[in-house]
Amino acid sequence: MNLTVNDRTYWVEDEGSGPPLLFLHGFTGSTNIWEEVKGHLPGFRMIRVDLPGHGKTGDIGVLSMEEVACDLKAMLQELNIERLSVAGYSMGGRTALFFASMYPDMVDRLILESASPGLRTVEERKERIRKDRNVIDLLENHGIEAFTDKWEELPLFESIKELPASRRHSLRKERLANDGSGLIASLEGMGTGVQPSLWDDLKTLDKPVCLIAGEKDAKYKKLNEEMAEIFPQAQLHLVKNAGHIPHLEKPDIFSEIVRQFMI
Incomplete structure (x- = not known):
């Protein structure tokens, strides 16, 4: 269903009880x-x-993490939800962490998959903005298919090549369905380079946190090991034979981790 909050319309799916x-x-x-x-x-x-x-949802403009977190709060109020648990993958994990940091009283539990609190230093953020600018140029000048071809070749997604062809095709179809202008706006507003670092917020987020990363994803394995040491109530799960997308590569294992955490 479409849900309009703060003059912006989002696509929301609300199922189950x-x-x-x-x-x-x-x-x-x-x-x-x-x-x-x-x-x-x-x-x-x-x-x-x-x-x-x-x-x-498509292209609804350049929005910061803070603005998106504010919109999520408004959406949940429209759905008559005062408190809930939040799970996010990668960019969605960063968004979930922002939401929990801004509205801790609304969050019971937090599940972060292949996520980070952002980049610690200004220099790192400037370098990431430069790299994202190259992605934006690719989208603007060559379109979504050329971008997707390059995106799929990133070392981060190497383990995805081990998935059955049908699942790889579905993932590619999902990526190609996006609009280039929307992805550009997302990078400009919610990219790792432009978001503030939340590393200093981790120690004050005193609620149960489930960190999930793939054992084959060396970068996020290390990041999540660091995060687990800082969160007051964190448990870390490293999924065997999985890379950056455990929920896609090992959905049964990922789901069982979530289910056990939510009990």
Whole structure:
């Protein structure tokens, strides 16, 4: 369904009954990335949102993480949800962390998959903005297919090549369904380079946090090991034979981790 908050319209899917659990997708994704996980998690009210620039929400302008978190709060109020648990993958994990930091009284539990609190230094953020500018140039000058070809070749997604062809095709179709202008707006407003660092906020977020990363994803494995040392109440799960997208590569294992955490 379409839900309009703060003069912006988002695509939201609200299914099932039980404890509410909000799922936020990563860059180039949409609500569809959680379809297989949904089948493994009966007994929850599963709310999925297409974030700005993605899926059926599409290009609604350049929005900061803070603005998106504010919109999520308004959406949940429209759905009569006062408190819930939040799960996010990659960019969606950063968004979930922002939401929990801004509205801690609304969050019961936090599930972060292949996510980070951002980049620690100004220099790192400037370098990331420079790299994102190259991505934006590719989208502007060569279109979504050329961008997707390059995106799929990133070392971060190497383990995806081990998936069956049908699942790789579905993932590619999902990425190609996005609009280039929406992805550009997403990078400009919610990219890792432009968001403030939340590393200093981790120690004050005193609620149960489940950190999930793939064992093959060396970068995020290390990041999540660091995060686990800082969060007051964190548990870390490293998924064997998985890379950057455990919920896609090992949906049954990912879902069981979430289910056990939510009990």
